[in-house]
Amino acid sequence: MADAIDQSGLDDNQSKTLLEETFYVLKKKNSVFRVKLTNAGLHLIKENDNQVKTQIIPVKDIIGCRCLRSKKQRNSCACQSLSHSTSLKVVDEKSGDHDDADISAYLYIYAYILRPNQNKRERTTITLRFRSFDKYDENCKEAQRWRMILKKLIKGEDVSMINISDYNIIPAKENRRLLVLLNPKSGSGKGRILFQKKIVPVLQEAEIPFDLHITQYANFAREFVRNCHLYQWTSLIVVGGDGLLFEVINGIFERLDWAEVIKHISFGIIPGGTGNGLARSIAHFTGEPYNPPSLPSTLAATRNFSELMDIVRIETRSQILFSFLSIGWGILSDIDIESEILRALGEPRYVLWSVARVISLKSYSGKVYYLPANATFTTFETKRDIFRSKSKVDLPTEVHLETTDARQRLDSWYSAASRRSTYFSTTGSSYQSTTESDDGEKPRMYGPASQIPCITASLPSNWKCLNGRFIMVHASYQSHIGTDLFVAPQSKLNDGLIWLLVIHANASRAQVIQFLLGLSSGSHTNTVCDGVIKMLPVRAFRIEPDLNEQGCLTVDGEIVEYGPIQAEIFPSLIKVMVP
Numbered sequence: 001m002a003d004a005i006d007q008s009g010l011d012d013n014q015s016k017t018l019l020e021e022t023f024y025v026l027k028k029k030n031s032v033f034r035v036k037l038t039n040a041g042l043h044l045i046k047e048n049d050n051q052v053k054t055q056i057i058p059v060k061d062i063i064g065c066r067c068l069r070s071k072k073q074r075n076s077c078a079c080q081s082l083s084h085s086t087s088l089k090v091v092d093e094k095s096g097d098h099d100d101a102d103i104s105a106y107l108y109i110y111a112y113i114l115r116p117n118q119n120k121r122e123r124t125t126i127t128l129r130f131r132s133f134d135k136y137d138e139n140c141k142e143a144q145r146w147r148m149i150l151k152k153l154i155k156g157e158d159v160s161m162i163n164i165s166d167y168n169i170i171p172a173k174e175n176r177r178l179l180v181l182l183n184p185k186s187g188s189g190k191g192r193i194l195f196q197k198k199i200v201p202v203l204q205e206a207e208i209p210f211d212l213h214i215t216q217y218a219n220f221a222r223e224f225v226r227n228c229h230l231y232q233w234t235s236l237i238v239v240g241g242d243g244l245l246f247e248v249i250n251g252i253f254e255r256l257d258w259a260e261v262i263k264h265i266s267f268g269i270i271p272g273g274t275g276n277g278l279a280r281s282i283a284h285f286t287g288e289p290y291n292p293p294s295l296p297s298t299l300a301a302t303r304n305f306s307e308l309m310d311i312v313r314i315e316t317r318s319q320i321l322f323s324f325l326s327i328g329w330g331i332l333s334d335i336d337i338e339s340e341i342l343r344a345l346g347e348p349r350y351v352l353w354s355v356a357r358v359i360s361l362k363s364y365s366g367k368v369y370y371l372p373a374n375a376t377f378t379t380f381e382t383k384r385d386i387f388r389s390k391s392k393v394d395l396p397t398e399v400h401l402e403t404t405d406a407r408q409r410l411d412s413w414y415s416a417a418s419r420r421s422t423y424f425s426t427t428g429s430s431y432q433s434t435t436e437s438d439d440g441e442k443p444r445m446y447g448p449a450s451q452i453p454c455i456t457a458s459l460p461s462n463w464k465c466l467n468g469r470f471i472m473v474h475a476s477y478q479s480h481i482g483t484d485l486f487v488a489p490q491s492k493l494n495d496g497l498i499w500l501l502v503i504h505a506n507a508s509r510a511q512v513i514q515f516l517l518g519l520s521s522g523s524h525t526n527t528v529c530d531g532v533i534k535m536l537p538v539r540a541f542r543i544e545p546d547l548n549e550q551g552c553l554t555v556d557g558e559i560v561e562y563g564p565i566q567a568e569i570f571p572s573l574i575k576v577m578v579p
């Protein structure tokens with residue numbers, strides 16, 4: 001029996017029928033569909049010549065539904081019945097363009113059904129025509145009832161307490177509103193078209209209101225989120241590359257109310273850039289097909305689900321930054337930055353440039369300190385608690401651990417550069433260049449305060465040190481740092497870990513090639529060879545490059561000043577939308 005198959009694996013709550021109705025297929029007179037709505041989804045039970053077939057469309061696959069009326073037909077023969085019309089045209093009942101002769105109410109249900117064998121989702125529309133009653137209003141009430149329950153299920157709300165037979169259910173007002181920031185220059189510059197053609201239709205089907213702002217110049221998004229009243233939106237989505245989200249995240253941490261904002265807003269990224277590491281990592285984390293790449297994050301924008309994500313706080317000689325993806329020194333960063341001249345090619349630019357860089361393999365001298373993931377973190381954790389929760393300030397260690405006074409000023413490090421950019425902490429988590437602050441223009445960086453010694457200070461004894469020449473040191477806190485760069489296969493959005501990928505200068509060209517080729521599938525992990533190639537899970541690290549050499553350092557794919565840099569992870573700090 002198909003019904004038995006249908007119910008298998010569903011618990012009582014999931015299989016409890018919320019609504020049920022019988023529909024007929026117009027063209028096949030002896031085909032009957034029983035349609036049931038349960039917490040698990042929409043059950044389409046086809047009954048035909050004593051055969052029963054069931055398909056469930058899971059709630060997770062449904063993004064929205066709308067009640068519509070058939071459209072007034074112009075220049076059509078009066079005797080032509082709707083059943084013979086090949087293409088039904090529908091309108092909103094308030095449009096005034098509806099067909100009075102058709103008293104049916106149509107419920108359009110929009111779903112993106114997972115086809116695991118094809119590794120993609122397929123858009124499907126299910127139309128239910130309600131016409132049991134003689135009047136449109138009665139049919140409409142029935143369709144609306146289905147719509148309301150379905151919408152609640154999509155939002156993840158519990159409908160078990162609702163009296164389903166109550167005809168006066170008021171549809172919950174949509175309390176979500178998206179802020180969309182779009183970079184028209186991202187990638188090959190097709191962000192606007194992508195948004196209008198692929199994203200807007202999905203948001204409309206899901207009835208999610210949004211406000212679109214197109215960035216006008218570099219740092220526009222950073223200034224925008226720093227200064228505007230963000231609480232009018234529940235989610236913030238960027239359409240562009242990782243660089244655009246990097247601006248947004250740093251703009252948020254330049255707000256005095258950053259802690260409130262990250263509680264209130266969840267973030268999303270619809271990949272439109274050349275670097276789309278986070279979008280790819282979120283799809284990987286949730287097991288969603290990345291095909292087409294924009295779909296998982298678009299579906300995430302229509303849903304009500306979020307996951308916590310780690311954020312890394314970075315300190316250089318002159319600035320504090322917040323990062324969600326990676327920090328790079330050596331070959332991968334060089335490829336990213338130097339291949340900029342091939343931007344028009346999109347992501348294949350990286351492959352071309354990798355070949356060039358392997359032929360002329362460079363190494364850089366310096367020291368890499370790291371705090372291993374399995375080290376004892378008593379001090380580290382205690383300090384974090386103090387800054388995260390005021391209720392813990394009565395701990396005896398509290399005075400001891402205040403970073404404001406305990407951390408040395410940065411100007412004690414490199415005198416020439418740092419005298420111009422002295423940093424101070426006013427609230428335990430705020431930093432500002434004293435020179436810039438004089439003219440009042442440079443924004444102050446807030447965000448959670450550091451729990452490790454400042455970049456000028458020596459490190460505790462439980463830190464380890466690698467000293468020598470390196471082809472690469474790349475830190476990743478996501479599984480992917482680009483669509484095909486599966487650098488840290490074990491990484492999760494919120495595992496509190498930084499993966500440090502180290503290639504020492506004694507690696508052979510063949511080992512480097514094997515490592516780079518393995519990055520797309522994650523098989524580079526097999527090239528790990530002690531003393532040559534390492535993958536280290538850490539909580540914090542510091543790189544001190546030899547400043548007699550020139551090189552490049554990147555944070556989330558954006559170039560930063562070449563010099564000492566340190567990073568520490570803040571687990572589960574922000575919310576990201578997930579499909």
Ligand SMILES: Nc1ncnc2c1ncn2[C@@H]1O[C@H](COP(=O)(O)OP(=O)(O)OP(=O)(O)O)[C@@H](O)[C@H]1O
Nearest residue numbers: 186187215216217218240241242243244273274275
């Ligand atoms: N309207 C604009 N004009 C020029 N630059 C912009 C504009 N809007 C944003 N930017 C800058 O473009 C940079 C790259 O943007 P984004 O990450 O969206 O695209 P991308 O193609 O992935 O870029 P990249 O490959 O350089 O990382 C951002 O750091 C941002 O500062």
